Amino acid sequence: MSEQQLFKVTIDNITIEVPAGTTILQAARQVGGDVAPPAMCYYTPLEGSGGKCRTCLVEVSKGSEKDPRPMPKLVASCRTTVMDGMEVKNITSPRVKDARAGVVEFLLLNHPLDCPVCDQAGECHLQDLGYQHGSEGTRYEFKRRTFTKHSLGNYIQLHMTRCILCYRCVFTADQVTGKRVHGVLDRGDHAEIATYIEKSLDNDFIGNVIDVCPVGALTDKTFRFKNRVWFTKPVDAHCNCTKCSGKVTLWQRGNEVLRVTARKDEWGEIKKTEDGKTGWICNECRFERKNINDWVIEGPTKVSRQSVISANHYETLDKPQDTLVEVMGGRQPKMLMDIHSISDVNQPGVHLSELPGPATGKTFNKNNQQ
Template identity: 70%
Template sequence: MAEQPLFKVTIDNVTVEVPAGTTILQAARKAGPEVAPPAMCYYSKLEGSGGKCRTCLVEVSKGSDRDPRPMPKLVASCRTTVMDGMEVKNLTSERVVDARKGVVEFLLINHPLDCPICDQAGECHLQDLSYNHGASGTRYEFQRRTFEKHSLGDKIQLHMTRCILCYRCVMVADQLTGQREHGVLERGERAEISDYLEKSLDKEFIGNVIDVCPVGALTDKTFRFKNRVWFLKPLNAHRDCPTCSGKVTLWNRGDEVFRVTARKDQWGEVEDWICNECRFDKKKTSDWVIEGPREISRHSVISQNKYIGMVKPKETIDEVIGKEPRLFLDIHDVSQVNEKDRDLSLIEGPAHSTDFKEKDEKKQ
């Protein structure tokens, strides 16, 4: 079988080689997080994802070596495949920066300011997107779209008002459970995620809709309003599970497990899907084999006071004096206070001048 040709593509002056058929977004992620565009709807583990949120728009300044003409419009990097010799601008393009700012403004038009009470706060991709690419204020003066809170069973809560219609949860139900009971109803500004005929989402693996949601639209009822993620300590753990890999992240405060989630990579995507039993039912530390602290990016608020692998300043005092304290200078010969044969360590409490009163009296 012939080897697949490699195409050279340059993104923000960083050149990488990728196989034919690779999208610009995938190539940018290979080049590094510094040049990778953000993505709110694309998910590498879900077939057919991408092309909905438009946050990954980039400028193609050179189509290829054969046809160097630039593409006239900005393109969605998650849906556009690379060509050999293609040159792409992400953060180095003023058009991209301005367009992404506009996309963020559209996403936030109907999104409520729920961050102080939202369980997703601290790990919300929309928070990160608005902080890095959004405006400081809003120009929207009309009434926002609102929905009633909707329960999707005894484990999952839906806040449709926060939803950005990325379709990730629908694809999880389609591709993981094989029988979805929710989807997108209506069209345009009336479009909403909902379940059919008030059915609950109770299929195995359906809990993964919580992990793939980039905002706080789908939350875990077993964790709801119990704690903030930056107060919790994420730990890698595993168990022998007959249904899934059993590899999870525990979110502890002390010995108490507040929630269980799938492990996520640097792009915020699930590494291994986990079952409902691991996610919702195993809430004791004794249920798991703890592997160690989860490595969290230092740019995340979750990493506060949880850095691992930190290099602390080296203590040199032990090398200088050894394990036992030593006296480097004998000052008894010149001191008018200390007695040479008096052991200060045997004095109860701090040494005081009265401890040498006897010596002064003898001199008189």
């Protein structure tokens, strides 16, 4: 059996060897850090994804050893394979920085700036992209594109106005569920994700479209308006599920499980399991198992320090020592005020994880509970 051919490629003055057929984006991710271009539509587990958002554009200053001529235009790194001796510029190219800023501005033309009320805030790839590569203001003076809301069932909420048409959810429904009832309708400025005729997305694995969506277009109805992601604590857990791998991330607030998602890597893509398969999870694990007793906790999830989720997030289980008792000579501190008796929010009898929908003012209105 012949050895696999390796190509040398230099990305931002860093040279590595990768197998033939590797894309520039995959090679850059092996280097890591800022060398790896951002990607809004490319998703490694989804075959055929990429080439739509243009955020991963790079400059090829040298085609190969045999043909050292530079490529005249910027290329999409997710769809361009490396050649032996290729030299690529990403963050070291002013052309790339200028083009990426233009792509971000284009993506934000019709995207609503409703981050304060969007459930994706804090883990939105477009939000990160805007902060890293966008400008401070916008030159757009016209009315933004809007769409009417479509019902996609009891678990998934579609906000088409936030969609950037990355097609990830379409590929997921095609390749993971095998039963796709939604897709892209119309063309141009009228293109939208919809089911044409109002249908529910009720396949056992359709909940994975929430995980692959890079923006807040597809969100979890069981988690909507219940908490902010940076107030929750992600922990790795597993269960004995007959449908999927059962390896998930639990997003907890105290002892309550507010949300369940698949485990993701540093690029925001679903991790592979020990047998090499993509760790898609079923709807039962995602939406139905919200009791902490349903899971075996493995430990805190590793969170990037650059993420807002890392705020007050500890990866060790060592609790800080309480010195208040020692200061008071062994006496236990007394609660000066029972906040539950006067607060309409901190009611011990209300469990957010058990609410079928969003937590609204009616939930905490004492008059309605009587």
